[in-house]
Amino acid sequence: MPQLKLIIAEKPSLAKNIATALGVTKKNDGYFENDKYLISWAFGHLYSLKNVDDYVGKKTSWKDVQLPFIPNPFEFKLKTQKDKITGVEEQDKGVKKQVEIIKKLAERPSITEIVNAGDADREGQIIIDIIINEIKIKKNIMRLWLPEQTESTIRKQIENLEKNSKYYNLAQEGYARTYMDWLFGINLTRYVSIKVNKLLPIGRVLIPVVKYIYDRDLEIRNFVKTKYFQLESKTEKDGVAIPLILKSKKFQENERDNALELAASLNKLKAVVKSIEKKEIKKNPGKLFSLSNLQSHLSKKNKIDFNTSLEVIQSLYEKGLITYPRTNTEYLAENEKGKIKEILSTLNGHNVIFKDTKKIFDDSKIESHSALTITTKKPGSLTGNEAIVYNAIFNRFISNFLNEETITEKVTMTIAVGEEEFKLNGEAIKQEGFYKYEPEKFENQLPQLKKGEEFSVEFIPAEKETTPPKKVSEEDLAKYLKNPFKKDGDSEDEEYKAILQGVEIGTEATRTGIVENAKKYQYISQKGSNYSIESLGEKLIEILEKLNINMYKEKSVEFSKLQKKVFKGEAKLEDLTTLTTNEITEIIKNNVQIPKFVAEYNGPPREDKREVLGKCPKCGSNIYEGEKAYYCDGYKNDPRCNNSVFKNNKLIPNIGKEDALSLLGGKEVLFKDIKSSKGNIFSAYFILVEEGQYCNLKLTKFLDTKNAVKN
Numbered sequence: 083m084p085q086l087k088l089i090i091a092e093k094p095s096l097a098k099n100i101a102t103a104l105g106v107t108k109k110n111d112g113y114f115e116n117d118k119y120l121i122s123w124a125f126g127h128l129y130s131l132k133n134v135d136d137y138v139g140k141k142t143s144w145k146d147v148q149l150p151f152i153p154n155p156f157e158f159k160l161k162t163q164k165d166k167i168t169g170v171e172e173q174d175k176g177v178k179k180q181v182e183i184i185k186k187l188a189e190r191p192s193i194t195e196i197v198n199a200g201d202a203d204r205e206g207q208i209i210i211d212i213i214i215n216e217i218k219i220k221k222n223i224m225r226l227w228l229p230e231q232t233e234s235t236i237r238k239q240i241e242n243l244e245k246n247s248k249y250y251n252l253a254q255e256g257y258a259r260t261y262m263d264w265l266f267g268i269n270l271t272r273y274v275s276i277k278v279n280k281l282l283p284i285g286r287v288l289i290p291v292v293k294y295i296y297d298r299d300l301e302i303r304n305f306v307k308t309k310y311f312q313l314e315s316k317t318e319k320d321g322v323a324i325p326l327i328l329k330s331k332k333f334q335e336n337e338r339d340n341a342l343e344l345a346a347s348l349n350k351l352k353a354v355v356k357s358i359e360k361k362e363i364k365k366n367p368g369k370l371f372s373l374s375n376l377q378s379h380l381s382k383k384n385k386i387d388f389n390t391s392l393e394v395i396q397s398l399y400e401k402g403l404i405t406y407p408r409t410n411t412e413y414l415a416e417n418e419k420g421k422i423k424e425i426l427s428t429l430n431g432h433n434v435i436f437k438d439t440k441k442i443f444d445d446s447k448i449e450s451h452s453a454l455t456i457t458t459k460k461p462g463s464l465t466g467n468e469a470i471v472y473n474a475i476f477n478r479f480i481s482n483f484l485n486e487e488t489i490t491e492k493v494t495m496t497i498a499v500g501e502e503e504f505k506l507n508g509e510a511i512k513q514e515g516f517y518k519y520e521p522e523k524f525e526n527q528l529p530q531l532k533k534g535e536e537f538s539v540e541f542i543p544a545e546k547e548t549t550p551p552k553k554v555s556e557e558d559l560a561k562y563l564k565n566p567f568k569k570d571g572d573s574e575d576e577e578y579k580a581i582l583q584g585v586e587i588g589t590e591a592t593r594t595g596i597v598e599n600a601k602k603y604q605y606i607s608q609k610g611s612n613y614s615i616e617s618l619g620e621k622l623i624e625i626l627e628k629l630n631i632n633m634y635k636e637k638s639v640e641f642s643k644l645q646k647k648v649f650k651g652e653a654k655l656e657d658l659t660t661l662t663t664n665e666i667t668e669i670i671k672n673n674v675q676i677p678k679f680v681a682e683y684n685g686p687p688r689e690d691k692r693e694v695l696g697k698c699p700k701c702g703s704n705i706y707e708g709e710k711a712y713y714c715d716g717y718k719n720d721p722r723c724n725n726s727v728f729k730n731n732k733l734i735p736n737i738g739k740e741d742a743l744s745l746l747g748g749k750e751v752l753f754k755d756i757k758s759s760k761g762n763i764f765s766a767y768f769i770l771v772e773e774g775q776y777c778n779l780k781l782t783k784f785l786d787t788k789n790a791v792k793n
Contacts, residue, residue: 088187089121089197089226090213092206095400096231097123100199103236112183120193122184128177129158129212131264141722144276150269150666156261158212185217198246199226202406202451203591204256204649211246211253225249231402232457252450255649258658262286262641265659269666270633274625278680282622283603286641287563287588287596289626289633292605292615294562296623298554299615305550309335311543313345315353319537322529326353326497326504326539333543341543348499352536356496356503363509365488367481367516369412370442370453373590374564376407376474378557381611384470388556392594394471395454402459404475408591409451410564411578413444418452426483428458435485442482447578455479481516488515493528499539553612559597563587566635583646587638628676631669695739699747700725712742726777727770733758734768734779745770750782 091097101107101114101121108115113122134151135141136159160181163174188196196214200206214223223246226239263286270284313328333341371379376395380386386394395407414422419438426434456476464472495506508528511517531537552558561568565577566587588596597613600606605619626633644661647653695705695712701723703716710730716723727742734753737745744751745768754765765785770777 084117084192085194086117086190086192087119087195087197087224088184088190088193089119089199090184090210091121091123091199092201092209093126093400094123096199096201096228097121099231099233099400099402100226100236100240103233104240112180113187120187120190122187123180124184124209124213125177125180127209127212128161128181129216130161131260132157132159134268143718143722144272147272149273149670150265150663151272152265152663156257156264158216181213181217184213185219188214188217188219188221193221195222195224197224197226197243198249199228202227202229203408204252204259205591207249207253208256208260223247228406229451230405230457231400232459233402234458251649251651254655255645258645258648258655261655261659262645262662265662265666266633270631270669273670274629274631277629277676278625282618282625283599284633285596285599286633286638287592288600288603288605289622290566290587290635290638291559291563291597291600292619293623293634294559295554295606295613296615296619298551301551302553307550308548310546310548311335311338311341312546313341313348313541314544315348315539315541317538317540319529319531322527324353324497324506324529324531324537326499326541328502328504328541330502338543345541345543348502348541349539351500351539353497353499353504353539355531355533355535356498357494358531358533359494359496361492361494362512363490363492365490365515365517366441367484367488367520368478370414370455370482371475371478372410372412372453373407374410374560374593375412376454376471377594378560379474380471381556383474385611386467386470387608387611388560388594389598390467391471394467398468398472398475402457403461403472405455405457406451407454408589409454410586410590411448411451412453413447414442414452414455415448416443416445419443422455422483425456425458425479428460429480432480433485434480434483437483477519480519484516484519486515487513488517489513490524495528495531553614555613556611559613560593563593566639583643585639586642587635625676625679628679629669629674630672637665696743696746698723698725705743705746707739707742712737712739712746714746724772724777725770727779731779745779752785754785 089097089100091100097114101109101119104116104119104121106114106116106119106121113120115121132153134147137151137153137157138147161174161177162171163177164171187193196219198207198210198214200208200210224243225246225248226243228235228239266286267284271282274284275281311333313331315324315326317324331344369375373392373395377388377391380391381388395404398404399407419436423436426436454475456472456479461472489512490509491512493508493510497504497506506528508526509524511522511524564586567585568577587593597606600619601608603618604616605622607614607616641658641662644653644658648655648658692706695707697703698705698714698716701714701716701719703714703719703723705712705714705725711726711728713726714723716725725746727737727745729737729742731737733756741751741753748770750767750769752765752767756764756766758764767782767785768779769782771780
């Protein structure tokens with residue numbers, strides 16, 4: 083019997099890349115196959131953590147579940163999806179089918195080894211680990227770790243598989259993050275929402291994001307402009323301005339006369355060029371990109387928002403054109419020097435050379451993944467944002483290995499007017515170097531003056547205003563989340579030490595999605611590259627403060643640091659879940675009452691202006707028309723009344739009020755001109771039947787049984 087490996091990839095695109103690299107050409111339903119390998123795939127997460135109702139075993143009202151709700155143990159279930167028409171949560175048939183395919187393949191006697199080919203990060207690790215655990219197959223498990231998806235790397239790494247158990251701590255960190263965010267999200271969302279009678283999603287990373295934007299907007303709102311005067315002279319020589327600004331002195335609004343007096347005394351004097359210094363400056367290129375730095379670069383230079391850039395970056399990675407993108411470093415590992423030499427050898431027409439320097443290669447600044455670079459694979463024809471993003475990574479890579487110095491000439495003029503000194507600076511490119519690839523503008527044109535030359539000045543008090551803080555930009559938020567306690571004077575070594583200790587909010591892989599959620603929940607909004615707090619976001623922060631819930635940067639970082647210790651094997655998964663449980667328990671135990679604030683928050687009770695369509699024959703409650711359905715108001719009761727009918731059914735669109743009331747009353751209703759899935763037209767009678775938590779239409783008989791067409 084042949085011995086085969088079953089490779090389970092995180093996504094179909096990765097499975098296809100692996101199959102191509104290994105020469106596996108036969109494609110079956112849900113997998114590729116040859117005489118050495120079976121290659122199947124997930125669609126990202128095929129499993130999710132069970133929700134509260136799954137643990138309880140029935141549909142529950144939020145108020146009926148005692149908080150905190152702490153599963154022990156945590157359990158997973160196959161992912162579900164909402165029916166696009168009815169909105170009903172149901173089994174995802176595609177997910178179920180793929181899991182069954184993977185299980186059958188794994189059970190084959192010929193399969194001696196199962197290979198985890200999740201993405202090279204903690205999320206990719208547990209996506210495949212969970213599948214293997216849930217299908218309960220006991221076979222040798224190996225790990226395919228791919229820093230990039232080129233064919234040569236795939237073939238090399240498949241020959242160097244490692245025991246999946248080597249990545250145990252990485253998986254534990256992944257589970258820790260998953261469990262922790264479930265505990266915070268489920269418990270605090272329910273606790274806060276019940277308090278204010280409104281759904282307010284809460285998250286460990288979400289709240290610091292909203293708070294940072296809230297604080298900045300509060301600063302802007304409370305900012306009071308102050309007028310002041312500063313002396314400026316703007317004489318010219320040969321049409322070129324000689325701008326002199328006296329920065330050492332500022333005059334308050336009521337000190338204009340003092341400013342005029344000083345201006346008059348300076349204008350009696352001649353300005354003298356004391357010195358002209360010319361200095362050549364050797365410029366260094368920007369460091370290779372981490373994910374957030376690349377996103378910031380694209381936002382600033384190309385106006386591509388973080389969400390769009392992340393999608394494009396992921397696409398380039400899946401095409402094998404760039405290395406693994408979700409990295410938090412700007413450095414390469416020492417053991418990658420050979421790979422970099424190989425890439426450089428393919429760059430014909432570019433004056434590049436290998437540089438063995440700590441500015442590029444430094445293991446002490448790498449946690450698990452190196453900086454983003456191009457690969458040996460040629461891009462072919464890229465268009466739009468893909469071309470922009472690839473070129474940004476390509477140009478930064480070339481700039482770091484260019485065999486040509488980049489030199490500018492900086493000119494500094496020192497000009498004296500009496501005892502006051504002024505400096506004018508100008509800079510021009512002398513040797514272009516990496517500016518060919520990453521252009522920079524130098525627009526400080528200086529007047530043609532000589533040492534000792536004198537000229538007249540015309541100082542006047544220029545009226546100015548203090549400026550408010552700027553809105554939080556995508557770049558600002560990315561820097562804050564990467565190191566929320568960074569100070570201006572911190573060295574790069576201190577910054578990387580903080581990152582490696584877990585002094586961060588969220589990760590490179592999750593931050594963009596969290597910010598998108600904050601926008602979806604209407605806590606914040608985005609215009610261009612800037613964020614603003616929304617009224618609901620303001621209320622959220624006020625509510626958290628009233629309830630004494632501290633989910634701000636200090637608390638979030640405390641959990642991130644412990645999570646990092648789990649990854650390093652310095653703490654256990656249970657340590658993190660215990661800390662999380664204790665934190666949640668303490669919040670809920672305090673049970674702060676805020677009835678007055680809630681009343682002000684919700685405003686006066688609103689008059690119920692809904693039209694009562696009738697009475698429910700099952701429970702006697704009112705029947706109303708909603709946006710998507712006609713429903714019984716008894717869904718709030720215990721026991722719950724499920725009597726409802728959706729307006730749009732798969733077969734019958736636009737069910738009217740009269741027909742809905744008849745169905746809700748248990749009557750048989752005739753619907754005409756129904757179009758079957760095969761395109762046939764028919765008419766039939768339907769009744770409403772209760773199936774579990776929902777009511778669905780059931781066909782009872784056709785209008786004309788002779789010409790009936792089964793749908």
